[in-house]
Amino acid sequence: MKIEFLYQIFKRYPVVTTDSRTCRQNSIFFALKGNKFDGNDYIDEALACGSVYAVGDSCNLSKTKQIIKVKSSIQTLQSLANYHRQRMNAKIIAITGTNGKTTTKELIAAALASKYKIIYTQKNLNNHIGVPLTLLQLNSDHKFAVIEMGANHPGEIRTLCQISNPDYGLITNIGKAHLEGFGSFDKIIKEKAELYNFIRNKGGIIFRNLDNLILNSVSNSLSTIGYSAKYCNSFVYGRIIKFDPTLILEWNRKNKIFTHLVGNYNFENVLASVCVANYFGVENYKINFSISNYVPINNRSQNCITRKNSVIIDSYNANPASMQAALDNFCNLRNKLPKMVILGEMEELGGNTKIEHENVINKLFSKKINKIFLIGKNFKKFLFFYCELQWFLETKYFLEYLKFIPIEGYHILIKGSRTNQLEKVLPYL
Secondary structure, rough: OOOOHHHHHHHHHOOOEEHHOOOOOOHHHHHHHHHHHHOHHHHHHHHOOOOEEEEOOOOOOOOOEEEEOOOOHHHHHHHHHHHHHHHHOOOOEEEEEOOHHHHHHHHHHHHOOOOEEEEEEEOOOOOHHHHHHHHHHOOOOOOOEEEEEEOOOOHHHHHHHHHHHHOEEEOOOOOOOOOOHOOHHHHHHHOOOOHHHHHHHOOOEEEEOOOOOHHHHHOOOOOEEEOOOOOOOOOOEEEEEOOEEEEEEOOOOOEEEEEEEEOOOHHHHHHHHHHHHHHOOOOOHHHHHHHOOOOOOOOEEEEEEEOEEEEEEEEOOOHHHHHHHHHHHHHHHHOOOOEEEEEOOOOOOHHHHHHHHHHHHHHHHOOOOOOEEEEOHHHHEEEOOOOOEEOOOOHHHHHHHHHHHHOOOOOEEEEEEEHHHHHHHHOOO
């Protein structure tokens, strides 16, 4: 089927879904294939639940007017999203990076939404499925779309750029993450820089942290709007006032923002959002108000005061750079309570797994931390060298420990990769 014909159907029924369990009335269901499921098997269910059409790529599809057979459902979804994006007037701001891209996306969206009608990536739907689904929500009233792009293998950023055709780009930073998929740090740099390459070829504009040497090295010949903590003549210049525990900063000397974000490492994320919003003409007071009122969710840089402890939970994900930054920030906080860390292992590091977990251990023992709990098989090998550590193979075993040995009166950092599900620990603290 030609994409033009499918687009005419989409214009009549502009709601797209890939989940047969939550189909809305008069939606179009795209039957996608995953590692454990095949959406083609649920087409009848989707149509019964309210979808008016279903797009599938199985050889055994029923021959009805409601079922549209294509060569590849995912490629058709991506093509439809790109076709729709080209017909909308909204400017696309693409965001990627190793750390901070979701927080930066949320902050930019909050600031821009104080003046314009926008859409932005919800939760972490930042892959080859989530990006098209976000773009298909565009309508003629939208001024901007803030699109987050994630990647754990080479070629993904380029594909997402080809789908979304961004006008502006922002890379938060480049660090060691998903080394198992990329193979080396140099390949991670190359992958993230694909966003810059696309913007360069299109003649677009990037927003860049002028203090980041790696970003400087891959941004030649690009039109740049800069933000910095070092260069007072940059478009947005900022400095940290305080981060104990939540971040307070000043930008362009006259504006102060009191955030709900824990960690001095969030300074760059806030400064990036200020830079983007300021460039697009959002008034200073609206920028300050919207960012000050942004409250992090999904266990990202959250400060929680429980009945027993003071807890910083940053457990949505972890990689070597974010783990080191979280530990540095935590140990610099001037809380009078004794300090405790609960760390989950880091995933997708490939051949670097041992050395990166050893680096975390070395960091721990260079700091004044009263209690250390480690979770995951990648930390087990260090138990023989550091008797002060308490180790658990999985989070569920640590929860059993907490049932019988309660923890009270500590300042606690919870940090680990998503697979550890460390948010389950919080009710016990």
